Amino acid sequence: MAPKVLHLSPVDDVVVALEPLDAGQVVETAFGPVDAREPVAMGHKLAVKPVKCGDAVHKYGFPIGVATQDIQPGEWVHTHNLRTALSERGSYVYRPTGSPAPVLDDGLTFMGYVRPDGQVGVRNEIWILNTVGCVNKVAERLAAMADAKWRGDGIDGVYHFAHPYGCSQLGDDLVYTQSLLAGLVRHPNAAGVLVIGLGCENNRIEVFRDRLHSETLPNVAFLELQQTTDEFAEGMRRLEELVERARECVRQPVPLSRLKLGLKCGGSDGLSGVTANPLVGQVADRVVARGGTALLTEVPEMFGAETVLMNRADSPETFAKIVDLIQSWKDYYTRHGQPVYENPSPGNKAGGITTLEEKSLGAVQKGGRLSRVVDVLGYGEPAVKPGLNLVSAPGNDMVSVSALAASGAQVILFTTGRGTPFGGPVPTLKVASNRQLASSKPSWIDFDAGRIVLGESMDDLADELLRKVIRVASGEELARNEVNGYREIAIFKDGVTL
Known part of the structure; x- marks a missing residue:
């Protein structure tokens, strides 16, 4: 039987409901049985430890905010008892973690168009x-x-x-x-x-x-x-x-090292950081391990999780670039009199994401866990270094997907828990975080990551999704946005218009 809740880290104070929980329902957790004191929707958080008012609440193994009142095991944890702990400015120290991702040379290829300048396209x-x-x-x-x-x-x-x-x-x-x-x-x-x-x-x-x-x-x-x-x-x-x-131009076999994969999430829910985002992160790690490139953007959705990326920088110089990237976007919000630490999306909150830290910790998982950050790209700047690149762009779906394409992404993996029909100028594969979305919007969704909740192996699904990416890159399949004819761009704007 599939579990009803998921405990993401041993230090977490909460579990994620994998299905709606009724008041009085008893669920098995790593800390023993917990009696839900009130209804908890799918993707929302259930406390499994007592947390005092003012103490940090942990999910993904990291703080996602501060309790605004005492929280008891079995209580629903959301905006009524949890707030952000973020502030406008941060102080960062480079603490490299892990070792370089293993290099794979298994001869994996896709059928692409080699251009005169050496770049490779997946469409003609x-x-x-x-x-x-x-x-x-x-x-x-x-x-x-x-x-x-x-x-x-x-x-x-x-x-x-x-x-x-x-x-x-x-x-x-x-x-x-x-x-x-x-x-x-x-x-x-x-x-x-x-x-x-x-x-x-x-x-x-x-x-x-x-x-x-x-x-x-x-x-x-x-x-x-x-x-x-x-x-x-x-x-x-x-x-x-x-x-x-x-x-x-004709298609020819090219190594997977020539693939540049864009990574984006939008319309996220409480399962996005549990299913779709880590799944896409595993695909990104597989591409990078074969010498390819992964592009991660939506900088405001790194706030609260930026140290995870900073400590994966391949050098102190790259670390400094990430610090500048994060601070420049915080300064942008401050300059316009907007808070840098709020999760503004009603859809996110309805789906179970309470704070920006929680949203960001789930969002950065699209960048995988093994790949080093090798470069930081300005808006519209082309990616030239294989590995994980961070692209300067906002969280807005259309603007950031356009920025990924402008930096050279030939295919984009777009995770979503609420659903969205749009597509960028390149194949934009939608990965649903939950089965309900995948089954209710088959004309939008390319891949169902909700199968993880039913017990399917994330490792096996990552291999399956990578094979699908290769088929799309090779022209054997079309992304749903291509089938629907949904292709558009949006350009970032900040300033006056004459």
Whole structure:
């Protein structure tokens, strides 16, 4: 019989309910039988030790907050008796933990497209990117025309990714727009890219080209609409040239070391940190062990668990970069008069996640347990070091997934306990934390991590999920977001608009 609760660490004061518990129900725990004093929903916490008011409450083996009243065994632990212990600033000391992950050389490969610059794509697509939001509809119409004409016969599709920016932007906001778009222009899933500009915007084509830092861009064409009589005829002509070059690319076996895997969670619940996130972390460790790259983002959801990542830094220099990353995002919230230590999501709280520490300790498990942190990437900066990389981006699902793609992730593993339909510009595999979500939203969900609750081995499921990632990367399967046609981007913004 599957257990009704899960005790994640011997030092924990709470267990996680794996199914709804009724008041008076007795459950077996590592500390003996505990009588639930009140109903406890699935994914929520049940106290198994007495905790005095003001003392820390532990989950995952770490403090997740402070008791605001005395808590007795059998009580539900949530916002009514637990608060965060985080503050705006922290003091950090580098304490390296563990040893480097074992290196695996088992010849595991996927079928990818090797680009002229050496990057490897998992799709052979044509992308249309606009420098400014006012040309969204022209780009959208061109994409539809080109997709209807050329999809198939070596072309996996023609896609446009709308956004509202590129004009009336100042300072960092313009840089953010340019950095994100430049990262997408460089992306290896795009065999060809048509960049469309208007001609009078801040982010004019000649300005944007400088951001690309390349003299030769054989797979990129540019089209400025104010200098074009018939933008559709000219756009289709340039797209046809890109399509012809793209058709020369064919899939070939490449080692798993060429895979860059993006890691993200959204709509989390109390089981996300128990099932889906550690499962994805095991897949990330498997990819990194074979010389590949894993990209972890949503920096605000590292607050409270940042020392776990800091102590996995591969050097004091990387440790210092992580400290700067964390503090820069805390300063960002403080600058805008917002608390850095609150869990703002109603969905998270409804799913059983009380504090930001608890959310973060569950979230960082997507980065695995064995892989060293080898680099910290700025927004839109490409990943160049194999291993676990941290990417600067907020917790917002669409913004952070777009940032992962801009840093080079060819496939993204997105864990969720509440569910979400959206997808990024690359295959975005949704991993459900619970069986109810997986069964109720099969059109959204690619993999059911809730099977862990029923007693299936996480190690076996990680091997199964890795095989699925390889099939998706090889074009043998499509992610649900691709089947549904749900592909979009969002760009980070911080500042005024003229």
